[in-house]
Amino acid sequence: MPIVALSEAVSNLVQPGDTVALEGFTHLIPNAAGHEVIRQGVRDLTLVRMTPDVIYDQMIGMGCARKLVFSWGGNPGVGSLHRLRDAVEHGWPAPLEIEEHTHAGMAAAYAAGAANLPFGAVRGYLGTDLPQHTRVATIECPFTGEELAAVPAMRPDVGIVHAQQADRDGNVQIWGIVGVQKETVLASNRSLVTVEEIVDELELRPGGIIIPAWVIDAVACVPGGARPSYAHGYYDRDNDFYVEWDAISRDRDTFASWMREHVLQAVAA
């Protein structure tokens, strides 16, 4: 499993039309990897993420996505994602197909994908309007007769996550809030992990999880790669930026010029 430059990892792993999951639940959001996908102009993606936030707002606004699979799409603690809303409400810059789930449904779908099972089962969805508008089915438990919602397994073509550390062989350690990163890597056909630093030897942290190199396709060292989200033990969440994003993203032109200056013209890590 090679340690490569981010640009090389993205061009090798992410193809137009792919289903791509960039995960990280409030922590370690792989923003730098998302920016590289934008810079490489990869289109027609089905983007998967439990909590599409600023990075998916940017990818959608830049026209990378054909479809979004998600469970909660907002700017946490701030409000709406204006680029996501513009795509759904007005089809700008392109119409966006939506497949929405609940958090438990997405988590069960990733876990089923990692386990190579066809579906996950949850108790939500039933009795709501969600089943009419998304991919779930009602099943009956063969043992108890209880009705449950079956959510199809999530099997992305590419899973991308950010972690604190990798060793020189590409074994990865994540600690703090570990989210759904391990499931994303294991459920995906190909995977990319960006890390804050490469260390000679991983020293196990309390609550840390190790993802072994042999289930990862590429590791790229991208210090600060989670900004404006945070990396536990490295840097804090840039709360001000999340507030500023509301104004930047509200207007199409302001958004486009911000992206030109801060993403398109930025040099890849």
Place this chain on the structure above:
Amino acid sequence: MSFTADEMMAVAASRRLTSSSVCFVGIGLPSLAANLARRTHAPGCVLVYESGTIGAKPTLLPLSIGDGELAETADSVVSVPEMFSYWLQGGRIGVGFLGAAQIDPQGNLNSTVIGNYETPKVRLPGGGGAPEIATSVRDVFVMLRQSPRTFVEKLDFKTTRGDRVRVVVTDLGILEPRDGELTLTSVHPGTTVEQASRATGWGLAVADDVTETEAPTDAELEALRSLETRGGE
């Protein structure tokens, strides 16, 4: 001490928690209410944030459900699939706080769209944890500012079931289900039954024994304000 409508909401909700409550909290007013309870009458109250932090004890209000301080102060930090499967659906959490864009007389909630689903007028964030919270916890507490746009006879979209809603705390009063319909059981100081009815998009049932909510005490307000004071921010 004088107080704001938000402070009244946080205090009224916090009083429903006890030292044996285990509650699932989101950011904003629910987090304020639950942290206030821990600081005042319910020090044993266990706070669970959906990011995977169980037993978090933040000294200041978190700005996101994934703040590092939640992980640092938690009894345990678990993955998201574990949180939703073992802890939430496993029935370990008694109280779930929810908000929404719309609520109907049965306590059903909409956090998905305003208008038509396919061509929405407003695309909202979506269900998130709410649909399973509402079917997994024993008691759902809703916190929602009251207006005819929010308290509607018929939801534009039913995201979350209302069968376990036990109380709705608003900026004007408190509603509780009586015979399957949300009923005004208390109005906050300075508010009238008439005001609460006008702010409801259906003919609001009013309990015969409707009372006035006890105003926040000085101790409650001081605890609340100290939680919100973030150094340098």
